[in-house]
Each structure stands twice: as C-alpha cells, then as structure tokens.
Amino acid sequence: MTRSLQQVIDPAKKVFLIAHVDPDGDTIGSTLALAHALGKRGKKCTLACSDPVPSLLSFLPGVEKFGVPQVTDHDLIITVDLSDPGRLGRAYEHVLELSLPVVNIDHHITNPMFGTVNLVRSDAAATAEIIFDLLSDWGIALDQLMATYLLTGIVTDTRSFSTSNTTPRVLEVASELMGKGASVTEINESYYRSKGAGTLRLWGRMLDRMELDGRIIWSVNTLEMRRECRADSDNGIVNLLGTVREALAAVVFREHEGHRIEISMRSRPGVDISSVAVHFGGGGHPQAAGAMLDGNLEQVIPRVLSRTREVLDSAD
Amino acid sequence: MTRSLQQVIDPAKKVFLIAHVDPDGDTIGSTLALAHALGKRGKKCTLACSDPVPSLLSFLPGVEKFGVPQVTDHDLIITVDLSDPGRLGRAYEHVLELSLPVVNIDHHITNPMFGTVNLVRSDAAATAEIIFDLLSDWGIALDQLMATYLLTGIVTDTRSFSTSNTTPRVLEVASELMGKGASVTEINESYYRSKGAGTLRLWGRMLDRMELDGRIIWSVNTLEMRRECRADSDNGIVNLLGTVREALAAVVFREHEGHRIEISMRSRPGVDISSVAVHFGGGGHPQAAGAMLDGNLEQVIPRVLSRTREVLDSAD
Structure with missing residues (x-):
C-alpha cells in the first residue's frame, strides 16, 4: 500500500529538496515556497539543483541557498517540478537508489510516477499551483515572500497567463497571491523584461x-x-x-x-x-x-x- | 447639475459609438461588448472608428460592423477608451460640437472629461473592466461572445497581465470572463502570437x-x-x-x-x-x-x- 504524503512528511526532520536541471521559475519558486513552509513546520531544508540558478531569477530572495550538496543525514527527498528522473541532473542521478522516501511533486502529464509518494496533478498550470493548494491544506498562511515565490512559478509557467494551461482557477489563485502582496509587474519586469x-x-x-x-x-x-x-x-x-x-x-x-x-x-x-x-x-x-x-x-x-x-x- | 449615466442612456434609441484612432484591443473589444449590451436593451447602435480595425483583431466577431459613418438621426454619442478628443480622429473631430449628449467612458488618468457624462475610472486596468462593471450594474448576463470582447480588452491593455495596471481585481474579472467561455490562449494566440x-x-x-x-x-x-x-x-x-x-x-x-x-x-x-x-x-x-x-x-x-x-x- 502506498503511503500518504502526510505519513512521509510528518516524521521527517531534515528534508532534501531538488529542483530540476536547467531550472526555471516554477521549479525554483515552488521549491523556495515549499522549503519556507516546511521551515515553519520545524523542518530543516537543504536546497539542491544540479545547475546554477539563472540570474533572471536572482530577484527571488533565497536563491543563494541553492547549491549542489550531498545527501547526508536527510530523512526525506522531495523533487519539485521534475517531469522525469532525467531532470535530476548528474549530481543527483543516483538519489532514487538511496533508501530514502521520495516525494515527487509535479504537474507534467508525462511524469512516470517515480516517487514513493507522487503528488502529480496535470490539471495544475504550474507546480506552484499544487504547492499553493498543499500549503492551504496545511493551514499555512501565505506571506508576501511565499506569495511571490508561487506567483513566479505561475507567471513563468503560463508565460504570463497566455498558454493553454491558463485556467480560470489559476487566475483566481494569482489574484489571491497578488492580494498577499506579490506583484505580477515585478515578476514580469524581472523575468521577461530584463534582457541585455x-x-x-x-x-x-x-x-x-x-x-x-x-x-x-x-x-x-x-x-x-x-x-x-x-x-x-x-x-x-x-x-x-x-x-x-x-x-x-x-x-x-x-x-x-x-x-x-x-x-x-x-x-x-x-x-x-x-x-x-x-x-x-x-x-x-x-x-x-x-x-x-x-x-x-x-x-x-x-x-x-x-x-x-x-x-x-x-x-x- | 450634471446628468447621470442612466438619465442619458435610458431615453436613447439610436446610439453612435466611437472607438479611438489607431484602434487597439481595448477600444474595439469594449465598444463591441457595449454595443452588444445596448442591443439587448433594445437600442440600435452604429459603430464608428476613424481608422480601419487592424487585422490582428479580426478574430473578434462583429469587427466588420466598424466603419466611418456619419452621425445622422442618432440621439446619443458614446466614446469608448478615448483619452482625449484628439483620439476621435479626423472623421469625428467635430462631433462634440453637435447638440447631442456625449458619454465619455475611459480609464486614462489624463482624460480631460470632455463628455456630458464622464465615466472615467483610472483605477481600471482597461476600459473593458469599466464596461464589465457597467453591464453587471445593468444586470446583463455575459455570454461567451461578450466575455471574449471584454477579456480581449483586458489582455491587450495589460499586455497579458504583465503591466503595472494589473490588479488582483482585474485577475478576478478575467477569471470570471474565462468562466463564461472566453479564452486567454485564443486571445493571446490571435493578438500577440501572430506575426508574419x-x-x-x-x-x-x-x-x-x-x-x-x-x-x-x-x-x-x-x-x-x-x-x-x-x-x-x-x-x-x-x-x-x-x-x-x-x-x-x-x-x-x-x-x-x-x-x-x-x-x-x-x-x-x-x-x-x-x-x-x-x-x-x-x-x-x-x-x-x-x-x-x-x-x-x-x-x-x-x-x-x-x-x-x-x-x-x-x-x-
């Protein structure tokens, strides 16, 4: 029988979060928001990504926490926005072979469900939308920073609400995130409107x-x-x-x-x-x-x- | 004493609606939506624009109704999204001198209030947002076509929800318009994603x-x-x-x-x-x-x- 998300996350003390190679706004924003929330629940988080975070995303506070550390005494791995294990990158290509539970949070329809627990919803416009619902389930109030992380994931994965994955629902979520102080203008200015x-x-x-x-x-x-x-x-x-x-x-x-x-x-x-x-x-x-x-x-x-x-x- | 919008619109039978020169998605979409609503209220509408509607907007049903007709036996003029009388264009530069009431509906902060009645709200992201509220006040249910007209105005005036006039409120309005069957993808595909x-x-x-x-x-x-x-x-x-x-x-x-x-x-x-x-x-x-x-x-x-x-x- 598969374990529930709660059964896996509740006992974890040190969580290893992995963003995908060639990282984009959704994997980075969603990972930062999730780490922030897990921190509020008393867990220590390590943020990992095989590739450096692009400078386009340096406007997000906390991106400097991403690195290429080793999995050591962690008791849980969470992959964020990884459509398949190939997106772990060279540094982490063997982490699925460790005897650690893996939570696979993603919104790609092609996801092969490689986790111990798979929170994969292809109806979501971005992994950030899944994290938004998760934090709501956990009763965690969003602050401006978390709202900015999540709105960055949504804005970048929908190319500013223009792609076919843009649903009425994700516009509502975005409206709520703006209500918490996140700014679509700032995200767009930083991410899209910033070319040398x-x-x-x-x-x-x-x-x-x-x-x-x-x-x-x-x-x-x-x-x-x-x-x-x-x-x-x-x-x-x-x-x-x-x-x-x-x-x-x-x-x-x-x-x-x-x-x-x-x-x-x-x-x-x-x-x-x-x-x-x-x-x-x-x-x-x-x-x-x-x-x-x-x-x-x-x-x-x-x-x-x-x-x-x-x-x-x-x-x- | 200035007359109210209702006092001017209620008795009108033939309405002359003017979109601005060098027309964009907001002036055209808002004018079409308003004409559609006025039609439902039993009024005959004439749609005017000094310039041709650009082919980028030809995906909107009804754009062919725009022309450069004369004001004849009309009893009301409505300007839609005109920041100033200069935007009337050559064909209509003298309409303010006619002895007809003029309703000036616009969202530009620089609007000099040139109408008999001025419905100018610079808090609105687009004139389409003002029309949305107006139709809601009138108790007119939005169909898919009207929703598409209004969402086109919003999407084009906020450059797909990226400019600083994008508010939580306009995202909510957009979500509601999508719920009525309008598609941000189609509008973006048609308007922005269509270059030769x-x-x-x-x-x-x-x-x-x-x-x-x-x-x-x-x-x-x-x-x-x-x-x-x-x-x-x-x-x-x-x-x-x-x-x-x-x-x-x-x-x-x-x-x-x-x-x-x-x-x-x-x-x-x-x-x-x-x-x-x-x-x-x-x-x-x-x-x-x-x-x-x-x-x-x-x-x-x-x-x-x-x-x-x-x-x-x-x-x-």
Missing part, C-alpha cells in the same frame, strides 16, 4: 539567419554568435519564433562546447512537439519541449527537421 | 540597427526596410526594446510617407515617457506613449532623443 542589449543583438543575428522550411521556422545560435554579441543566452527567442503565422513549429539549435547541440521547440496547439524531443532523448510539454543531441549543426539540423516534418504530417 | 515571418525579418533588421545611447535604446523602421522585408508593421517591437536591462526608455522611429515620423516609446516604471509624447503633440500612458512628427529621420531623431534625455535626467 547583447541578447537583443544576438536576436537580430538569429532573426537574420531564420529560415522558414515548410511549416517549420528555425534558426541557430552558435558559439561564435554568442561571443560576438557578448550574450550568454538567447533568452527564449524560441517563444518569439513560435509566434510566426506561417509556421506550426519553431526550433532553435543552440551550439554548445563539446560537439553538443541543444534544441528548443515550440508548437501550435494541436501539434505535440514533445514527441520529437522524446525521440532525441529529451522531454517537455506538448507545446514546449527540448533535448540535447551529440553532433554538430550540420548533422543535427537535418535529423531534427526531418523528424519534426513527420510529426507535422501525422498531425494533419 | 516578414515581421520577424524586419525585427532582425531593426535589432541590427539598434543603438544604446546612454540610457535610451532606440531603432528605426524605414519605408525601405518594410518594403524589403515585405512587412507592413513592426508589430510592437518597442515592447521588446523596453525590456533592455541597460535602458530606462525605448524609442522606435517609424518612417511614413509624406515626411512624417511616428515615434513609439516605452519606459520603466518611475520614468513618465508620456511627457515626451505630449511635448511632440501626442499622448499616452506614463510607460507607453507615442506621437507623429513632421520631418525626416535625421531631423526627428536628435530632437526626440534630446527631449527624452531631459526627462530621464529630471527623473533621477
């Missing part, structure tokens, strides 16, 4: 090289382009490519050191692009997915475009 | 020519660039420039036929860019404003940048 001029120069270069191939719009982001524009990241330009009227799918090919190409994909409702990502060992949502492939751009681009074309054809 | 590939090519060119001048980021959109990219419009790239971390203000200079330059401006909270627009004969909100200037790019750019610099300096 170098990033926009990189966008200019990427848009110049953009190609429309049938119903696929795509572009590349090479190491050299990033160096020349003095930009670390293209900061979600794939979302912009996903707005092109002529296209059903958008792909960005991002060159990394060590002959690896990261692909980020977006698609219109009705086209499940996550199947392309899964095919290449990645994952995601139907309208937003990604993967990391070995090879160079010349090798990777035709393979990915070909597979994407197949998915578009089968969606007809 | 040519538009993005134009963005690439504009980002290549982008300049960071102190704390002002700016770029140009020439007739030749639009022709070469086969793009009619730069579709709000000024919003993107407004995200640049190094800048407090963003300006786009858009060249038009007849030696006219349109400027679109954005600024960070704390910098009131509308004063620059007003100086050059335009207007707007503190964080989003615009104007039309006579001259060529070489003449207009230094004048506008110089004035913007003064505003930034005085905001320090």
